Amino acid sequence: MSNADLFARLRETVLAALTDLVPDLPAEIAARVEVTPTRDPAHGDMATNAAMVSAKAAKQPPAKIAAGLVAKLAAVPDIAAAEAAGPGFVNLRLKPNAFRALLPVILMRQEAYGDASIGAGVKVNVEYVSANPTGPMHIGHCRGAVVGDALANLLIKAGYDVTKEYYINDAGAQVTALAWAAYWRYLQAIGSPLTEEEFGNEVPGGLQYRGEYLVPVGEALAGDHGAALATEDLGIAAPERWIDTVRTFTIDAMMTEVQEDLRLLGVRFDVFSSERALVTSGAADAMIDRLIEYGLIYEGVLEPPKGKTPDDWEPRPQTLFRSTQFGDDVDRPLRKSDGSNTYFANDIAYHADKIGRGYQQLIDVLGADHGGYVARMRAAVRAVSGDQVSFEAVLCQIVHIVRGGQPVRMSKRAGSYVTLRDLLEEVGRDAVRFTMLTRKADAQMEFDLDQVLATTRDNPAFYVQYAHARCRSVLRAATEMFGPEALTHSALADVPLDGLTDDAELAVIKRLASWPRTVQSAASAKEPHRIAFFLYDLAADFHMLWNRGRDDTTLRFLQTDNPVETRARLALVAATAIVIRSGLAVMGVEPVEEMR
Numbered sequence: 001m002s003n004a005d006l007f008a009r010l011r012e013t014v015l016a017a018l019t020d021l022v023p024d025l026p027a028e029i030a031a032r033v034e035v036t037p038t039r040d041p042a043h044g045d046m047a048t049n050a051a052m053v054s055a056k057a058a059k060q061p062p063a064k065i066a067a068g069l070v071a072k073l074a075a076v077p078d079i080a081a082a083e084a085a086g087p088g089f090v091n092l093r094l095k096p097n098a099f100r101a102l103l104p105v106i107l108m109r110q111e112a113y114g115d116a117s118i119g120a121g122v123k124v125n126v127e128y129v130s131a132n133p134t135g136p137m138h139i140g141h142c143r144g145a146v147v148g149d150a151l152a153n154l155l156i157k158a159g160y161d162v163t164k165e166y167y168i169n170d171a172g173a174q175v176t177a178l179a180w181a182a183y184w185r186y187l188q189a190i191g192s193p194l195t196e197e198e199f200g201n202e203v204p205g206g207l208q209y210r211g212e213y214l215v216p217v218g219e220a221l222a223g224d225h226g227a228a229l230a231t232e233d234l235g236i237a238a239p240e241r242w243i244d245t246v247r248t249f250t251i252d253a254m255m256t257e258v259q260e261d262l263r264l265l266g267v268r269f270d271v272f273s274s275e276r277a278l279v280t281s282g283a284a285d286a287m288i289d290r291l292i293e294y295g296l297i298y299e300g301v302l303e304p305p306k307g308k309t310p311d312d313w314e315p316r317p318q319t320l321f322r323s324t325q326f327g328d329d330v331d332r333p334l335r336k337s338d339g340s341n342t343y344f345a346n347d348i349a350y351h352a353d354k355i356g357r358g359y360q361q362l363i364d365v366l367g368a369d370h371g372g373y374v375a376r377m378r379a380a381v382r383a384v385s386g387d388q389v390s391f392e393a394v395l396c397q398i399v400h401i402v403r404g405g406q407p408v409r410m411s412k413r414a415g416s417y418v419t420l421r422d423l424l425e426e427v428g429r430d431a432v433r434f435t436m437l438t439r440k441a442d443a444q445m446e447f448d449l450d451q452v453l454a455t456t457r458d459n460p461a462f463y464v465q466y467a468h469a470r471c472r473s474v475l476r477a478a479t480e481m482f483g484p485e486a487l488t489h490s491a492l493a494d495v496p497l498d499g500l501t502d503d504a505e506l507a508v509i510k511r512l513a514s515w516p517r518t519v520q521s522a523a524s525a526k527e528p529h530r531i532a533f534f535l536y537d538l539a540a541d542f543h544m545l546w547n548r549g550r551d552d553t554t555l556r557f558l559q560t561d562n563p564v565e566t567r568a569r570l571a572l573v574a575a576t577a578i579v580i581r582s583g584l585a586v587m588g589v590e591p592v593e594e595m596r
Contacts, residue, residue, distance in 0.1 A: 004102070004105045004106075004109060004113060004516065005116075005516035005517065005520075006098065006099070006102060006513045006516075007035050007036070007046070007513075007514070007516070007517045008516070008517075010035045010046060010078075010092070010094075011033065011034070011035040011048075013073070013076055013078075014033060014035055014048045014050050014069070014073065014090075015030060015033055015050070017050075017068075017069055017072040017073055018030075018033065018050045018051075018054060018065075018069065020072065021058070021065055021068045021069065021072070022054050022057065022058040022060075022065070025054060025057060025058070026057055029053060029054055029057045032049075032053045033048065033049065033050045033053060033054070034048065034049050035047070035048045035092075036048075037514065038091060043085065043091045044081070044083070044091035044092050044093040045092060045093055045094045045510065046091070046092045046094070047085070047089050047090065047091045047092065048069075048089065048090050048092070049088065049089060050065070050069060050090065051063075051065035051066035051069055051084075051088040051089070051090060052087060052088030052089065055088060062087060062088025063084065063088065065088070066084040066088055066089070066090050067084060069082070069084075069090050070082045070083060070084050070090055073090065073092060077095075078094055078095055078097070078098035079092055079093070079094060079095070079098075080093045080094060080095045081093040096500070096501065096506055097498075099506060099509045099510055099513055100497040100498075100500055100509060101497075102509065102512060102513050102575075103493075103497060103509065103512075103571050103572060103575045104493035104494070104571075106512060106575040106578055106579065107489040107490070107492050107493040107571060107574060107575055107578070108489060108490065108493050110489060110578050111578060111581055111582040111585060113515065113516070113578065113579065113582065114157065114515045114516045114518075114519045114579070114582055115157055115158075115159070115516075115519075116157065116158040116159050116516060116519050116520045116523065117159040118158050118159055118520050118523065118524065119155060119158045119159030119160030119161070119523070120159060120160075121159065121160070121161050122160050122161065122360050122361060123160075123161045123163070123358055123359045123360050123361070124155055124160045124161065124162050124163070124359065124360070124361040124362075124363060125162075125163050125165055125354050125357075125359040125361070125362050125363065126148055126151060126152040126155070126162060126163070126164055126165065126363045126365065127148075127165045127166070127167055127354075127362070127363070127364050127365065128144050128145060128147070128148025128149070128151075128152075128164075128165075128166070128364075128365035129141055129144055129145045129148065129166050129258075129262070129267070129365075130166055130167040130168070130169060131169070131258065132169045132174050132175065132178075133168060133169070133170055133175065133178070133251050133254035133255050133258060134174055134175065134177075134178045134209060134254065135178075135209060135211055135213055135254065136211075136213055136257060136258075136261065136419045136420070136421065137258055137261040137262070137419065137420040137421075138418060138419055138420060139399050139401060139418045139419075139420065139423060139447070140367060140396075140398060140399065141420060142265065142399070142420045142423065142432065142436065143396045143397075143399050143436050143441070143445070144365050144366070144367065144396045145262065145265055145267050145420075146265070146267075146432070146433050146436040146437060146588070147365055147394060147396055147436065147437070147441045147528060148164070148365035148394070149164070149266070149267045149588055150433075150437055150528035150531070150586060150587050150588060151363070151365065151394065151526060151528045152164045153528075153585070153586045153587070153588060154519070154522055154523050154528050154531065154586050155523055157519055157523070157582075157586055158519055158520060158523035158524075160361075160523075163270045163271060163359070164268070164269045164270045164271070165269060165270065165271040165272075165273060165354075166269045166271070166272050166273070167273050167275065167350060168251075168255060168272060168273065168274045168275060168276075169275050170251045170274055170275055170276040171275040171276040171278075171279045171346065172275075172343070173205075175247055175250075175251060175276075176243070176247065177203075177205060177208040177209065178208075178209055178247070178250055178251075178254070179243055179246045179247035179250055180203045180204075180207065180208075180239075181207060181208060181209035181210070181214055182214050182217045182218060182221065182246055182249070182250040183218075183221075183229070183242065183246050184196065184199050184200075184203075184207060184214075184218070185214045185215050185217060185218025185219070185221075186217075186218040186221040186222055186225075186229065186230075186246065187199065187218070187230060187234065187235075187236075188215075188218055189215075189218040189219045189221070189222035190222045190226070190227045190230060190234060191234060192230065192234040192235065193233075193234060193235075194234075194235060194236070196210075199236065202236050213257070214250075216253075217249070217250055217253045217254075220249075220253065221246065221249060224249075225245075229241065229242040229245065229246070255272075261419075261420045261421055261424075264420075264421065264424050264429060265420060265424065265429055265432065265433070266429055266433065266588045267588070273350065273353070275346060275350065278346065278349055278350055278353065279341075279346060283349040283350075283352070283353060284341045284345045284346050284348070284349040285341070286349075287345070287348055287349040287352050287384070288319070288334055288335075288341075288345060290352075290384070291321060291334075291348075291383065291384075294383065296321060296322045296325065296383055297319060297320065297321060297322070297334070298320055298322065299317050299318070299319060299320070300317065300318065300320050300331070301315065301316065301317055301318070302315075302318065302320065302330065302331065302333070316337065318333040318335065319333065319334050319335040320332065320333055320334070321333075321334050321344075321348075321379075321380070321383075322383075323375075323376050323379035323380065323383075324379075325379075325383075326378070326379035326380075326382040326383055327375065327378065327379055327382070328375045328376050328378075328379040329375065332344055332376050332379075334348075344376065344380075347377065347380075348377075348380040348384065351377065351380060351381055351384065351391070352384045355381070355384055355385050355389050359389065360388075360389055360390070361389065361390050361391075361392070362381060362389060362390070362391045362392070363391075363392050363393070363394065363526065364377070364391075364392075364393045364394070365393075365394045365396060365441075366393050366394070366395055366396070367395070367396055367398075368395045368396060368397045368398065368442065370393070370395065371395055373393070374393040374395075377391055377393070378391045378392075378393075392526060394441055394442075394526055395441065395442045396441045396442070397441070397442055397443055397444045397445065398444055398445075399436075399444075399445045399446075399447050400444070400445070400446050400447065401418050401423070401447050401449065402446055402447070402448050402449065403448070403449040403450055404450060408449065423447075426449060427449065427452050427453060430461065430465070430589045430590055431452050431453075431461045431462075432452075433587055433588050433589050434460060434461035434464070434532060434587060434589050435447060435452050435460070435461055437528055437529050437531065437532040437587055438460050438529065438532050438533075438536075439529060440527065440529050441527075441529065455595075457540075457543075460532060460535075460536050461589070462595075463536060463539050463540075463543075464535045464536060464538075464539045464580065464584070465591065465592045465595065466539070466543075466595055467538070467539035467542045467543060467576070467580060468577055468580045468581065468584075468591045468592060469592050469593060469594050469595045470542070470543075470546060471542070471573050471574070471576055471577035471580070472577060472593050472594065473594065474557045474558065474570070474573050475487060475570065475573060475574060475577070477558060478557075478558060478566075478570050481558060481560065481566075482563075482567075486567070487570065487574070489574065492567065492570060492571040492574055493571070495564075495567040495568055495570075495571055496564060496567075496568060497568050497571065498568075499564060499565035499568045499569075500568050500569070500572060502545075502548070502555055504541075504544055504545040504548045504555070505545060505555075505569070505572060507541045507544070507545070508538070508541045508542055508545055508572060508576060509572065509575075511534075511537060511538045511541050512538070512575055512576065512579050514534070515534065515579050515582070515583070518530060518531065518534045519531075519586075528586065528587070531583050531586050531587055532587065534583060535580060535583045535584070535587075538576070538579065538580065538583075539580070542576055557569045557570065557573060577591075
């Protein structure tokens with residue numbers, strides 16, 4: 001049994017035993033057989049539902065099949081005991097050697113241990129952040145950026161072919177309002193006598209963006225154009241003379257800043273797509289024509305929804321997409337009263353573009369306020385792809401920054417919100433990324449600055465990094481004791497491991513054994529926070545073992561008078577460090593060599 005995933009290996013053993021008992025077991029029943037950790041270690045190491053899920057197909061009581069499985073599995077060399085439990089479960093206790101045998105596998109595969117093939121090379125597009133380029137990135141963008149990036153990394157580790165994409169929302173009213181705000185800063189830079197109030201009275205909808213972050217943009221416009229974009233008296237020129245120039249210049253400046261913020265956060269995208277380019281190319285109109293050909297567009301009047309009236313409902317004939325045909329609760333308008341396309345029409349065109357690029361799965365990481373968007377987008381993707389491409393959304397709830405239990409407002413430059421750069425300067429990239437993944441994405445988060453900076457186990461980022469630093473400290477000391485040749489991964493993979501018998505040692509090894517399964521389950525559920533939970537539990541197991549060595553000298557990692565057991569423990573320490581690094585890589589967090 002060569003599979004490095006102990007759970008998968010044992011599942012193969014269970015299926016072989018089950019097939020002996022139920023020779024004509026249907027494939028769909030076999031696919032439902034699971035081997036999972038027991039909830040209570042007193043019941044064993046693992047449990048299988050094989051008897052329960054196969055009983056109907058076998059036309060036998062679950063207890064009878066479970067009894068047959070117990071007899072067969074008890075004879076497997078790696079299994080110490082098998083016992084029927086509950087309404088058809090079988091609990092299994094493994095021999096310590098079954099777990100110890102994983103250490104050489106981890107040492108030789110290194111950070112590739114845990115890599116899975118469940119993705120089977122399927123092409124996946126993960127789109128995240130995709131903020132309007134109207135100002136600095138703020139804390140809300142930060143959570144989506146971290147979740148999206150970690151999810152993409154997780155899917156790569158699970159065997160998917162992943163593209164990380166940012167959709168630039170550079171079309172529509174918001175970027176036009178941004179251009180007016182940048183133009184005001186430009187007028188200031190060239191010495192316009194207008195006051196902010198006078199200028200604001202001339203702006204359609206008023207001056208919306210007042211943060212100081214646009215001052216450098218105005219100065220740069222003045223440096224490039226002088227007073228050419230203004231009238232002779234330095235007042236407001238006709239917008240048609242300057243709006244396109246200023247809008248394009250400002251969007252480029254804002255995206256440069258956004259990309260620098262993302263770089264500081266450790267987020268890099270494979271593709272940047274422009275909404276404006278999509279609109280000007282006519283892709284949205286072409287997409288609507290395509291849906292007309294499919295018979296999925298009609299002119300109609302929507303009934304007013306019960307309760308809250310959404311922004312896109314009007315009591316008039318509209319161009320409607322039959323999204324209810326694909327599971328949505330109401331058909332959706334694709335054109336506004338002025339004949340222009342809705343945002344939804346542009347979004348369908350964008351997702352159709354992704355489908356055209358060959359992606360088989362589309363995943364959007366969105367703010368929780370976009371929850372109502374999911375059903376309509378899933379319907380659109382099903383329609384455009386002929387039900388061949390799946391769409392999923394990961395929703396990220398709001399983050400509150402607190403210090404001493406009180407809300408924090410750190411930014412003056414951007415206005416009334418906390419910018420991403422503020423946060424990174426306060427606590428650092430790794431702490432931000434790790435902490436953002438310590439809650440499920442759709443759960444609200446309180447980002448406590450005091451806790452994130454604490455050097456205690458209450459700070460998960462510190463606790464996990466400290467475990468890795470301790471591993472590295474032991475290995476550095478061992479290098480001085482044994483020499484570097486004795487501590488290569490291949491050398492440690494060959495050492496006898498029978499001396500690893502203490503419960504605390506085996507607890508660490510059992511946790512390491514569950515890493516491949518954690519990767520697979522987290523990727524399947526699209527929940528990267530499970531990686532943070534796993535690392536915290538692994539760190540807790542390792543710290544407990546470390547503390548046992550302080551109380552019991554026979555459990556210390558380095559013992560000059562016992563080189564055989566010392567090398568076995570060094571193999572365990574090195575394997576632990578490898579898995580911690582592997583998990584931190586998924587999270588986009590750098591492991592530390594020592595704590596300062």
